[in-house]
Amino acid sequence: MGNKQKKIKERRKKELSKSEKIEKALEQEKEFQKQEIKFLLLGTGESGKSTFIKQLELIYKTGFDNEKRELYRRTIQKNLILHTKHLIHGTEILGTKIKNETKKLTKGFLEIDETKPLTLELSERISKIWEDNGIKKVFRSRSTLQIPDSASYYLNDIKRIMKVKYQPTDKDILYCRIPTTGIVKVQFKVNDFVWTIVDVGGQRSERRKWIHQFDDVSVLIYVVALSEYDQKLYEDETINRMHESLETFDNTANNSYFLRTSCILIFNKMDLFEEKIQKVDPRTCFRDYRGGLNAEKAKKFVSEKFKNLGQNKKRKVKMFFTTATITRNMTKIFNRMEQFIIQESSKKL
Structure with missing residues (x-):
């Protein structure tokens, strides 16, 4: 009899211990949910979301480990071949003249398999092609040719990139673009x-996946490449990128899921925007713009268009202007974002 009661007590003790553990886990989960802020990061292709x-x-983390740096090393060297192909193709499209020596170097280049390792011999060939003034002229017309702005960053530094012990710097990685496909979910302790x-990916084919990520979103972050007002979509060269971004933001921000969701607009690529506006009038994109080649007027004009689409009686839209590849800029942005989120959360208590 005594042994039976002892066993019953031990079983109850185990059950109580198990129950306490479950309750503790639930409390921890509840506490985690209080502190967790779920962001949905959106924007059209090449806006700068990955940066x-x-x-x-x-x-907020430990940076990039060796495995990631190796992945970016291979991607950067692959992109050097792709960038050069685009530039050579650009000379054909624009009818740009290049030196006879350069023509010899470009012969057969478009057939090179960029998935294979970049050899020292091929890198020297690329370096000589890049030196041609005609090739540089094509790069200056990159907005009409789907050539990334970062191409010159890598082509100018190809000798460093081709060193045997080359490992990408943080800056190299920030400039390197690997298009987002599918859905990427990451957590940071801030x-x-x-x-x-x-x-989620910003290309048209990826946007249909956005709808599945709307549950429990605390903050919508939408990234706009401010410099792309004169560029066309990669997928459809009849559509202006800024027009597409405005339409996509309108459809997303005014979706029934997001009408009460805090909204942050990040206008990226300010450095490229300020460089471009010295030569290209935003009227190429907006017929109602009258500010001329004035960066401040153009910045205000474009940002107000987005803000007016997203702001309503139930929520305000917070706007930030930055160059996402500059870490000190982004540190300030993240600090200000956190302040905004705390303010918005306190209103809902």
Whole structure:
């Protein structure tokens, strides 16, 4: 009889212990949910969303490990071949003259398999092609040819990139673009909060996946490449990129899921925008713009168009202007974002 009661007591003790563990786990989960902020990071292709994520890794995590750096090393060297192909193709499209020596170097280049390792011999060939003034002229017309702005960054530094012990720097990685496909979910500890960032591809084919990420979103972040007002979509060269971005933001921000969701607009690529506006009038994109080649007027004009689409009686839209590849800029942005989020959260208590 005594043994039976003893066994019953031990079983109850185990059950109580198990129950306490479950309750503790539920409390921890509840506490985590209080501190967790779920962001949905959106924007059209090449707006700079991936750079946004990389900066969070640099500032709030340990940065990039050797495995990631090796991945970026291979991507950067592959992109050097692709960039050169685009530039050579650009000379044909624009009818740009290049030196006879350069023509010899470009012969058969378009057939090169960029998935294979970049050899020293091929890198020297690329370097000589890049030196041609005609090739440089094509690069200056890159907005009409789907050539990335970062191409010159790598082509100018190809000798460093081709060193045997080359390992990409943080800056190299920030400039390197690997298009987001599918859904990327990452978490960062930011002071007293856990930021859960859901990043989905910005290309048209990827946007249909956005709808599945709307549940429990605390903040909508929409990234706009301010410099792309004179560029066309990669997928459809009849559509202006800024027009597409405005339409996409309108459809997203005014979706029934987001009408009460805090909204942050990040206007990226300010450096390229300020460089471009010295030569290209925003009227190429907006017929109602009258500010001329004035960066401040153009910045205000474009940002107000986005703000007016997203702001309503139930929520305000917070705007930031930055160059996402500059870490010190993004550190300030993240600090100000956190302040905004705390203010918005306190209103809902």
